[in-house]
Amino acid sequence: MSKETYSIPRGVTARFDFQRNVIDLSIAHAPAWNIPAAKLTAIAPLRTDYELKYAIAANRNTQSVAATTARDAAWDVLETAIADLYDQELINNSAIADADKQALYIHFSTGGGTSTPAQVSTPVVTLVAEEISVLHVVYADSANPGTHYKPANVAFCEVWAKIGDPAPTDPSGCTEHYNVSRSHEAIVFEAAQRGKTLYGYARWVNKNGKTGPWSGLFTAIIP
Numbered sequence: 001m002s003k004e005t006y007s008i009p010r011g012v013t014a015r016f017d018f019q020r021n022v023i024d025l026s027i028a029h030a031p032a033w034n035i036p037a038a039k040l041t042a043i044a045p046l047r048t049d050y051e052l053k054y055a056i057a058a059n060r061n062t063q064s065v066a067a068t069t070a071r072d073a074a075w076d077v078l079e080t081a082i083a084d085l086y087d088q089e090l091i092n093n094s095a096i097a098d099a100d101k102q103a104l105y106i107h108f109s110t111g112g113g114t115s116t117p118a119q120v121s122t123p124v125v126t127l128v129a130e131e132i133s134v135l136h137v138v139y140a141d142s143a144n145p146g147t148h149y150k151p152a153n154v155a156f157c158e159v160w161a162k163i164g165d166p167a168p169t170d171p172s173g174c175t176e177h178y179n180v181s182r183s184h185e186a187i188v189f190e191a192a193q194r195g196k197t198l199y200g201y202a203r204w205v206n207k208n209g210k211t212g213p214w215s216g217l218f219t220a221i222i223p
Helices: 012-028 037-058 065-090 098-103
Strands: 002-006 106-110 123-131 134-141 154-163 176-180 185-188 197-206 218-221
Touching: 012 037, 012 065, 012 098, 012 176, 012 185, 037 065, 098 106, 123 154, 123 197, 123 218, 134 154, 134 176, 134 197
Parallel strands: none
Antiparallel strands: 002 106, 123 134, 134 185, 154 176, 154 197, 197 218
């Protein structure tokens, strides 16, 4: 029997994009998804505090150990509120369309019975620089390289990355994790990371939470 679960990215920039995405979607669809207004009102100041401290820690003129510590502390408080939002309002909510569930990083956790097998193909990833401090993840599938779509039953492309030399020898050497639900999705970096090399590996994660094999190493310079 399968049930819905969700994943919260661990990377600094990934979790910033994640919280902005899930809160914006929840606000936009609150009436249709039956999310109580009071819950979103309570989360708003936590988000504001976190985003303010994130901006201070990301600014080269205000970066410091204290700023980073304050940002991480604010994230811990916001993450708890987001987890409650998922557990109480988003998980197993039949009013949420499948496409929105993918955007919310909701997938299935399988505890037995029939389920979709893990993907056997791998993502083919290209990192495209179009703006300062941003790389766009453009992916295709190794079994169908002519299109920029996920295979059927895949929830997202999981990217593990390392910023700066030396290059990792395998995914275990990566410290940044990003869940990319759409090709050309952006990863935003801090000012201090510009000019460094991003090394990454990617794999497909299906709607049952099963992971496919890792891709080969891909790299790009952070603009």
